[in-house]
Amino acid sequence: MGFNLLARPYHLLEKAVFANRLQHARCSHMQIFLEAKQILLLGEGDGRFLEALLEEGCRAEIIYYDFSMEMRDVARKRVEGKGGNVRFHKGDIHQLSLPDNFRPDVVGAHFFLDCFREEELVGIIRRIGTVIDLGGKMVVTDFQLPADSWIARLRGRLLIRLMLLFFQVFAGISARRLPDFYKLLTSQGWRCRKKALCNQGLIGSWVMEIPPDKRS
Numbered sequence: 001m002g003f004n005l006l007a008r009p010y011h012l013l014e015k016a017v018f019a020n021r022l023q024h025a026r027c028s029h030m031q032i033f034l035e036a037k038q039i040l041l042l043g044e045g046d047g048r049f050l051e052a053l054l055e056e057g058c059r060a061e062i063i064y065y066d067f068s069m070e071m072r073d074v075a076r077k078r079v080e081g082k083g084g085n086v087r088f089h090k091g092d093i094h095q096l097s098l099p100d101n102f103r104p105d106v107v108g109a110h111f112f113l114d115c116f117r118e119e120e121l122v123g124i125i126r127r128i129g130t131v132i133d134l135g136g137k138m139v140v141t142d143f144q145l146p147a148d149s150w151i152a153r154l155r156g157r158l159l160i161r162l163m164l165l166f167f168q169v170f171a172g173i174s175a176r177r178l179p180d181f182y183k184l185l186t187s188q189g190w191r192c193r194k195k196a197l198c199n200q201g202l203i204g205s206w207v208m209e210i211p212p213d214k215r216s
C-alpha cells in the first residue's frame, strides 16, 4: 500500500480540513529555495509546493523524489508548461541515492517525516545528511503539538491522531504517533536557523542546517 490511492483527491481532502493553511506553511521559507542551486524535494506528493516554486521563477536544478507513481504523475501534470529544471524520481527514501553531479544545497521535506516511526527516521535523517551539500539546509514543514493553551493542545492532539489513523488505513504509513523529528535532527547535529509557526502553532516550518563536522 502507499499514497497512490490518495494522489488525486489529496489536495481536496487537505483543503476541506485546512483550507490554504498547509500550503501557506510549505511556502514559509520560499526565499531559501529561490536562492538555492540544487533542490531536493522529498516526498513532494502531488507537487503543490513544486508548482509554487516554479511560479516564483525558481532557477535551481530540482529533483522531485517520491515513492508513489500516482503522486509523481499528478505532480508532473500539475507543473506541465511551467518551465523550470525538474527531474522526477520515483524512489524510497530508505534507499535514497542521487545522481553523482547532484548535491542539493536545499532539501525540502513538507509533511513527509511524519510518515515514519522514530526508529526509521534515525536512518533516514542520517541518509539525508550524506547527500546534502556542505552548509546545506533542510526545510522541514510538519505538524507539532501547540505549546500554548491546553485547548489548542487538545485540539492538536485529536487532529494529529485522526490524521495519523487516516494515513495508516489509506496509505499504510508506519508512524503510530507524531515523531519528534526536531529532537532526532538536533541529536544528529542539525541546528535550527529559522522557524515559522502557522495555524496557532499546530504547524511549524523549520530551517535546519548541519555543520560540516557533524555530517555522517
Ligand SMILES: C[S@@+](CC[C@H](N)C(=O)[O-])C[C@H]1O[C@@H](n2cnc3c(N)ncnc32)[C@H](O)[C@@H]1O
Pocket: 002, 003, 026, 042, 043, 044, 045, 046, 065, 066, 067, 068, 071, 091, 092, 093, 094, 109, 110, 111, 112, 115
Ligand atoms: C503526507 S504526503 C505529503 C506530500 C507533500 N509533501 C505535501 O506537502 O503534501 C507524504 C508523501 O511522501 C511519500 N512517501 C511516503 N513514504 C515514502 C518513502 N518511503 N519514500 C519516498 N516517498 C515516500 C508519499 O508517496 C507522499 O507523497
